[in-house]
Amino acid sequence: MGKKRILSGMRPTGKLHLGHYTGALENWVARQNELDAQGNRAYETWFLIADYHSLTTSLDTADTFSYTIEMVIDWLAAGINPEKSPVFRQSQVKQHAELFLLFSMLITSSRLERNPTLKDQVRELNMESISFGHLGYPVLQAADILLYKGNVVPVGEDQLPHLEITRELARRFNNHFPHPATGGVFEEPEPRITKFSRLAGLDGKAKMSKSLGNTVLLSDTPEEVAKKVGRAVTDTQKIRKNDPGRPEVCTVFSYHTRFSPDDRVHSIAEECRSGALGCVACKKMCAEAISAELSPILEKREAYASRPEMVREVLFDGEDRARKTAEETMCEVREAMRLG
Template sequence: MGTQRILSGMRPTGKLHLGHYTGALENWIEQQNLTAQDGTRVYETCFLIADYHNLTTSLETGDIYQHTIDMLTDWLAAGVDPEKSPVFRQSQVKEHTELFLIFAMLITSARLERNPTLKEQVRDLNMESLTYGHLGYPVLQAADILLYKGSVVPVGEDQIPHVEITREIARKFNNHYPHPTKGEVFVEPEPKITKFSRLVGLDGKAKMSKSLGNTILLSDGPDEVQKKMRQAVTDTQKMRKNDPGRPEVCAVFSYHQRFSSPAQLSTIEADCRSGALGCVDCKRMCSEAISRELAPLLERRKPYEENPALVRSILLEGEEKARVIARETMQEVRSAMQLGEL
């Protein structure tokens, strides 16, 4: 089959935190750099800044351009290579909305209302009413994926319903509009269940979220990491250093599980349970482990942070590459539909 293409993306919310890193960026970098035995890349990767998707749940965009630059800086610091992986804004490739409009004709509102992920979003965001755009979120997502002929979609299990909608739309388009020479315009993408390492927030009550103020940013230096870690929630029953602890209910230990070495983790768990390790020292060790992992990212981000124009040029170049792919796809779509033929 040759190299398969993956499109992944994020909404532009500004600087990213550890939850973004362990939940998505690590997988992105692995997919970008994965090679076969003959040295060829297993996947072509494209990374989307999903600024239109921001509007599906809120009309407040804030300084969306600065949020985009801040987020892209974190992507580059984490290891996204723009030579391998074009990075681009959804709003700057007009074919996204064109294909979204066409796809909207191929699916019923009743089908979209049955989407379990949508129901969970409405519940979690305490939404009183549903906009047409939010209802059509999976259709826009399908346009994002199929515009770039994405054949593999890395997702967590909760996102499988969205991939199934994408597959249904691709299948319906192919059945209704066979291409005169190529047959099927779209390949039905396969979901690739990816292990996403979720991190609880420093408050121990929810996932990391900047709106909740419970995050460690990828751009935080060692002093800031240590300062934030001091506020992290631990085992509420461990009141004094010598009290035995319960690592399984401690937010700090969950970070150790991801950032500390296996040998160190084993010692920390045993000493916590016995009471030999106090929370102050445990947090200090955790801060050091996190900062060790962030050190290469902080080093790589320096040239981008010092030169925002460089980040902008990478973005504009990526958008030109994306437009080439998008135009080719839409030419096939219009040909299959006999739209614009003279």
């Protein structure tokens, strides 16, 4: 097939926050622009709006399209190039549902019930029962990836069990339905875990979440960033400026490790421990570092937001390209299964 192919996606939740950026989006942009030793693109990159997946936890679709547009604006502003990387909605490429149906015949419900990521979601959402669609979430995810023959999948550690199910389904399909020409329709994709796969929320919770109100949005102005970071949780034992601090337990310091230069991170840690640096000044430096990185994104975002028709065209073009590739894969699938 030539260069390796990356398929990744997000649920359409509207405007994105720093957790989305450090956990996925900046890695997407890096892989999109990565070159091999010959100066050619190292990967083909495909980015999916997972609107079917959103239905596993909520059937309210009233804002799905507007949320999709807002999210795509953030993708484009952060550097996703739709000419290089098709951007498309899952629901507009019907082959996702077709391959999901076929894959669902190759896996048992008991295997899906053992999925630790599912157990964590049920516990986190305090759910008494789940839908068949929620149980089959990783099967649909497998269809998403394998429909485009993704070789590399950027994931957080919590998604590794889902990816293992994808690998199992690729093996099972190839074993049950060897292709007459190639032997196997699918390759087993490999995970690519990002360094900053999680970013703590402003309240110190394990991750940023809009439902918890503990986020900094990519669309926030410097004033909004400063206000939000000013409320962030720090070391509870550092009450006064001169008190010695513990940067290793401070949420704000964890942001410094990502957004501030390495030499400044070192001096901030030393001055915090000695009591020379107070939390107010530390938060001010942190907010400035975050806004400095967001500044070009914010500028591009305003330009895209003023042209919503162009954003819609990006979607429609990406969906046309995705359907073509998806149907090519499904032709191979049907041929292997002798359904064509």
